[in-house]
Amino acid sequence: MEVILAQPRGFCAGVDRAIEIVERALAQFGAPIYVRHEIVHNKYVVDDLRAKGAIFIEELQDVPPGNTVVFSAHGVSQLVRAQAHELGLVVFDATCPLVTKVHVEVAKMRREGREIIMVGHHGHPEVEGTMGQSEQGMYLVETVGDVERLVVADEHRLAYVTQTTLSVDDAKEVTEALKRRFPDIMEPKRNDICYATQNRQDAVKFMAPQCDLILIVGSPTSSNSNRLREVGAKLGVEAYLIESASEFRPEWLAGKKRIGVSAGASAPEILVEELIELLKTRGVASVRKLPGVEEHVQFPLPVGLGGNEERGSSISHDSI
Numbered sequence: 001m002e003v004i005l006a007q008p009r010g011f012c013a014g015v016d017r018a019i020e021i022v023e024r025a026l027a028q029f030g031a032p033i034y035v036r037h038e039i040v041h042n043k044y045v046v047d048d049l050r051a052k053g054a055i056f057i058e059e060l061q062d063v064p065p066g067n068t069v070v071f072s073a074h075g076v077s078q079l080v081r082a083q084a085h086e087l088g089l090v091v092f093d094a095t096c097p098l099v100t101k102v103h104v105e106v107a108k109m110r111r112e113g114r115e116i117i118m119v120g121h122h123g124h125p126e127v128e129g130t131m132g133q134s135e136q137g138m139y140l141v142e143t144v145g146d147v148e149r150l151v152v153a154d155e156h157r158l159a160y161v162t163q164t165t166l167s168v169d170d171a172k173e174v175t176e177a178l179k180r181r182f183p184d185i186m187e188p189k190r191n192d193i194c195y196a197t198q199n200r201q202d203a204v205k206f207m208a209p210q211c212d213l214i215l216i217v218g219s220p221t222s223s224n225s226n227r228l229r230e231v232g233a234k235l236g237v238e239a240y241l242i243e244s245a246s247e248f249r250p251e252w253l254a255g256k257k258r259i260g261v262s263a264g265a266s267a268p269e270i271l272v273e274e275l276i277e278l279l280k281t282r283g284v285a286s287v288r289k290l291p292g293v294e295e296h297v298q299f300p301l302p303v304g305l306g307g308n309e310e311r312g313s314s315i316s317h318d319s320i
């Protein structure tokens, strides 16, 4: 058997930055550092930071006054920001700059007097954060059916944004339906689906025809990891999402020769390496890396943590 490795896979620039913010905060201020929600949706990453002194909470009321809190990469609503201020917490914001870009779009469109429709998954923290950028609320649609049922106040003053980690193909169906139903709707200037989501899905699409089994390393709560599994499955390949090698089931290999492997944007490479080592004990003789997009995206760290975020001079927007 052969393992075929998708390229790119695993950590994106937003995840790298979010983890580094927590690590730098721990080094600079000492434990504990509070983190609102899982910093990124990956159990290995969260357990590792917890062992170093991070405390993960869902409600800011659980942070003792005067302590430091980091907002997760998924972003937070304006209400949560105001709460942190009222509670006198020191805040470091690990919201991915590409999520912040969507927040800025929402604010701009609201100022223009438009109602905003968000295409995203109900209950995902990024969706809650983005929808919480507009005091007057926003509409959430997940499917073409939702678009057909939607009732708006003024169909001539609408705009839409999307979650950054959607399936590129599913999102296109929904946004096409929005444009059909509301021809005057304003689109985002640039696609809100981020470069990392796009590149990882393209890589699985390229890999899928060469495989008869696909294994995606990522947590079940990770939106972009779930989408990678779906992309493989939609192309007719048996595909599983696993948190780590311990979830691998040997019977999946029955009759298979070429095993495609990729990882969601929040999954560390060590988990991919452990899976490959396990597969080698089960009859995999070689590993072939596919060609793919090389990513050189970097986001600056907050000023208080040794970065130069205010000037933004270290942002490299290659392939964003």
Ligand code: SF4
Binding pocket: 012, 013, 014, 015, 073, 096, 097, 098, 099, 164, 165, 194, 195, 196, 197, 224, 265
């Ligand atoms: S998946 Fe995209 S939006 Fe999410 S953290 Fe990574 S770069 Fe940012």
